[in-house]
Amino acid sequence: MKKVLTYGTFDLFHEGHYNLLKRAKELGDYLIVGVTTEHFDEARGKVNVIDPIMERIENVKKTGLADMIIVEDHEGQKIEDIQKYGVDIFTLGSDWIGNFDYLKNFCEVVYLERTPNISSTILRKDKFKIVRVGTVGTGRMVPRFLAESKYVSGISVECAYNPTLEEAEKEEFGKEHEIQCYTHDYDEFLENVDAVYIASPNETHYEYAKRALSRGKHVLSEKPIAFSKEKSMELYGLARDNNVVLMEAVKAAYCPGFQQLINTAKNGRIGQIVDIEANFTRLADPLSRERSDSRYGGAFLEFGPSTLLPVIKLFGADYKDIRFDTINDENGVDIFTKVSMKYDSGFATLKTGVGVKTEGQLVISGTKGYIIAQSPWWLTRSFDIRYEKADDIEHIESTFQGDGLRYEIGEFISKINGVGNKDFKLTAGESIAMAEVIEKFMEYRKV
Numbered sequence: 191m192k193k194v195l196t197y198g199t200f201d202l203f204h205e206g207h208y209n210l211l212k213r214a215k216e217l218g219d220y221l222i223v224g225v226t227t228e229h230f231d232e233a234r235g236k237v238n239v240i241d242p243i244m245e246r247i248e249n250v251k252k253t254g255l256a257d258m259i260i261v262e263d264h265e266g267q268k269i270e271d272i273q274k275y276g277v278d279i280f281t282l283g284s285d286w287i288g289n290f291d292y293l294k295n296f297c298e299v300v301y302l303e304r305t306p307n308i309s310s311t312i313l314r315k316d317k318f319k320i321v322r323v324g325t326v327g328t329g330r331m332v333p334r335f336l337a338e339s340k341y342v343s344g345i346s347v348e349c350a351y352n353p354t355l356e357e358a359e360k361e362e363f364g365k366e367h368e369i370q371c372y373t374h375d376y377d378e379f380l381e382n383v384d385a386v387y388i389a390s391p392n393e394t395h396y397e398y399a400k401r402a403l404s405r406g407k408h409v410l411s412e413k414p415i416a417f418s419k420e421k422s423m424e425l426y427g428l429a430r431d432n433n434v435v436l437m438e439a440v441k442a443a444y445c446p447g448f449q450q451l452i453n454t455a456k457n458g459r460i461g462q463i464v465d466i467e468a469n470f471t472r473l474a475d476p477l478s479r480e481r482s483d484s485r486y487g488g489a490f491l492e493f494g495p496s497t498l499l500p501v502i503k504l505f506g507a508d509y510k511d512i513r514f515d516t517i518n519d520e521n522g523v524d525i526f527t528k529v530s531m532k533y534d535s536g537f538a539t540l541k542t543g544v545g546v547k548t549e550g551q552l553v554i555s556g557t558k559g560y561i562i563a564q565s566p567w568w569l570t571r572s573f574d575i576r577y578e579k580a581d582d583i584e585h586i587e588s589t590f591q592g593d594g595l596r597y598e599i600g601e602f603i604s605k606i607n608g609v610g611n612k613d614f615k616l617t618a619g620e621s622i623a624m625a626e627v628i629e630k631f632m633e634y635r636k637v
């Protein structure tokens with residue numbers, strides 16, 4: 191008797207799951223299905239799982255395909271199960287190709303082609319829907335988005351849009367990322383999705399977002415969402431009028447560790463906050479867009495929104511004075527920008543660089559102590575609270591999985607499904623305030 195073993199979360203059970211189990215069963219005579227616990231999903235960094243484990247098990251059971259259902263609750267269990275149940279074949283969908291090759295030492299490993307475009311054919315009466323997402327642009331953020339979306343429940347990335355790509359490149363991209371719908375036509379693209387992730391060049395975010403929102407599509411846009419307060423307000427207005435979600439992808443805002451840091455700063459532990467210093471620099475390739483586009487590239491447009499985030503969150507948008515100082519290269523690109531902001535009760539300094547390197551810290555200073563988070567604080571893994579006495583240090587570690595993108599994707603999907611409707615991670619007002627600073631920076635740079 192040939193025993194086959196597969197695992198999964200099987201959240202919001204859909205056709206893709208059914209097809210996988212059916213083909214897994216066909217690989218042998220006896221199918222064992224491992225369903226993950228909430229605890230294990232949390233540990234492996236899967237966010238947003240909605241159905242409780244009993245319901246997920248019940249759904250697998252209902253298929254009538256599993257001869258045995260087990261629970262997967264810890265790292266290393268796959269090898270144990272293969273040995274314990276005398277498994278001949280281990281199988282998973284092709285989104286995991288390569289990840290489980292180490293099991294070849296114990297049994298045969300088969301990756302079955304995953305089912306593309308699952309959600310369009312599925313009819314769910316429940317409140318929660320699988321959200322069909324399309325990506326705009328195929329630059330370096332899109333592969334990251336695709337890799338991280340594997341760890342978000344309730345999302346199916348089904349379509350890609352790029353106005354300039356050659357057929358051959360499209361085919362290669364589609365194959366690599368298992369995306370079947372690929373188009374140059376934005377209207378056709380919007381027809382195929384419920385929501386879009388915009389990761390195109392900075393100057394195109396606003397237009398793509400506007401068209402998607404007007405068509406009733408949810409939008410997650412890379413920063414900056416727009417270059418002016420007015421345009422940013424217009425987009426949030428459109429989202430409200432069309433009853434859809436609009437989110438600016440400032441990663442830090444959605445990281446659990448960053449929220450913990452902001453909450454610690456707000457809870458009075460370091461007293462009254464009087465100074466914030468936020469630095470973000472990355473030496474970019476001289477030929478890259480950031481280093482060669484004098485209008486829409488440069489340090490501040492690249493990293494400004496991230497550094498502004500803690501300032502706007504803690505001090506608000508009512509600054510009394512703002513001053514920019516930049517060092518430009520021969521192309522007119524700001525390779526280093528320093529921003530000084532004055533508030534009634536404190537100061538903020540931001541340093542951003544694409545051609546200058548500084549220590550990339552976030553320091554929030556108060557009347558009783560300070561919070562310090564080291565680079566990359568925008569992907570917050572840990573921070574310290576320090577006081578007058580040098581050895582009086584509280585070190586806080588936080589959950590942080592993958593490259594951080596999954597938290598914003600998870601939040602986006604939850605919001606679309608009406609969970610966590612209250613904006614606090616990044617409010618429309620905060621996003622609009624950031625756009626206003628960007629507008630001021632663009633005006634400063636013109637003169």
Ligand code: C2G
Pocket residue numbers: 197198199200201206207209210226236262281282283284285286303304305306307308340
């Ligand atoms: N699947 C599929 N087609 C889809 C979606 C999912 O074939 N459109 C497959 C996945 O590849 C996986 C199974 O269905 O083999 C279960 O998917 P999930 O519930 O998303 O679980 P997953 O996170 O893939 O669990 O130990 C857990 C496993 O490592 C993977």
